[in-house]
Structure formats: C-alpha cells, structure tokens
Amino acid sequence: MAGHLPRFFVQVYRLVSRIPRGKVVTYGQVAALLNEPRAARAVGTALRYLPQPFIRTVPWQRVINVTGGISFRGDVLRVEEQRWLLEDEGIEFNRHGKVDLKKYRWSGPKQRKNR
DNA sequence: GCCCTGACTGCTA
C-alpha cells in the first residue's frame, strides 16, 4: 500500500479505514486509539497528506474535530465536500453545522485483530 | 538541526 509513508501516517490511515459508514470520530480520538493521545494535530497532518490513491479506501470525511464540526482552514470547498459526503451516509448536521457526537461517534475497534 | 505552520485540544479568563 503505502510506499514510504511514515509509520504514524499508515497507522492513521489503517484506523480511519475501519470507521463504519454513518459513524464519525474526532482527531483526538484517532490519536488516542493509536496510543498517542496528544497527537491530534499530527492526525490532521496525516489526513492532509493522504495520497490521492488512498482517497478511495480511506474515509477521511469521517474524521471531524471535537466540537462536532469540520476543520478545514481556508478551504470552503473541502468543507462542503466533507459535509456532503457525511450527509450522504445519513449523518445529520444541526443548524450550527455541527454533528451530534453522542449520536454518531464511533467507539473504536472493539476487537483488534491485526494491530 | 532550527524554526514556522497546521484537517487539534483542553484549560483559563
């Protein structure tokens, strides 16, 4: 898969790939699941550098910030695209453009077969 | 190897 991507990036992509359709997780949650609770920003970095070919296998749109909002900075088009993709999966946004994490948050892999 | 930037967070005021 990933040719020479940093290990952390690969771990992020692998975990995000497991997020089920219709569910979301936060950057901090992804980091915590990778045993790096302080690496939320690094998770954002990893997704930002998501290789084109991976866009089809890694549901990057299911990763949002801890406030339930979409985090692109200065890229309104991407924000709209992410929202569209999530709504297409059945996820609802409130009038403030936020997702109800209590309702859509994924608990994480319950069984880790391959780490 | 140093410094800046960023798809983040939690704590203060």
Added chain:
DNA sequence: TTAGCAGCCAGGG
C-alpha cells in the same frame, strides 16, 4: 457560554 492561548506531534523549508 464564548474567546483566547499555550501545549503537542509531525512535516516542510
């Protein structure tokens, strides 16, 4: 309840 701000981790120049 909202607005700031200082840590944190990894890349890029």
